[in-house]
Every structure is written in structure tokens, then in C-alpha cells.
Amino acid sequence: xxxTHRRNTGPMRTSPRCGAKTRKGTPCQAPAVAGKARCRMHGxxxxxxxxxxxxxxxxxxxxxRESQEYSEHIRDLIREGKxxxxxx
Numbered sequence: 001x002x003x004t005h006r007r008n009t010g011p012m013r014t015s016p017r018c019g020a021k022t023r024k025g026t027p028c029q030a031p032a033v034a035g036k037a038r039c040r041m042h043g044x045x046x047x048x049x050x051x052x053x054x055x056x057x058x059x060x061x062x063x064x065r066e067s068q069e070y071s072e073h074i075r076d077l078i079r080e081g082k083x084x085x086x087x088x
Contacts, residue, residue, distance in 0.1 A: 018042050 033044030
């Protein structure tokens with residue numbers, strides 16, 4: 001008897017959907033992972049997302065306070081040099 005078994009699809013149909021947009025611009029139709037707003041393919045999977053205390057922003061040090069102060073000092077020196085040249 002193939003095809004006579006009733007499948008319990010109610011919970012699957014009523015589960016919350018993923019909030020992501022697909023490449024086409026339409027909303028994702030996959031069910032969201034339990035306790036999250038995204039499906040397994042759009043960031044709901046375990047271990048997805050940025051690490052806690054995201055250290056990725058410090059890979060090159062361009063935006064550290066020390067680096068920004070140094071850049072500001074260099075800009076000041078250049079400006080003073082231009083002003084000095086214009087005086088003579």
C-alpha cells in the first residue's frame with residue numbers, strides 16, 4: 001500500500017520561515033533553525049556568524065588609536081610644511 005500513509009506536515013508548514021533574501025530578491029522559504037531567525041543555509045547553523053569578541057577587525061591595525069594618531073601627526077607635518085613653503 002504505497003501512498004496511503006498520512007504525513008504529519010503541519011508543524012513543518014507552521015514553523016517560522018527564514019528572514020533572509022535570496023539572490024533573486026525573494027524571501028527564503030526554508031524553515032528557520034529552532035531559536036534563530038535564519039535557516040541552516042543563511043546563518044542559522046551552529047558555529048556560523050562572527051566569533052565572540054570579534055578579533056577579525058584587528059588584522060592589520062590600520063584603525064587602532066595609535067595608527068590614527070600617527071596619521072594625524074603626519075598630516076599636520078605636511079600641512080605645516082606647505083604653509084612654510086608658501087611663506088617664502
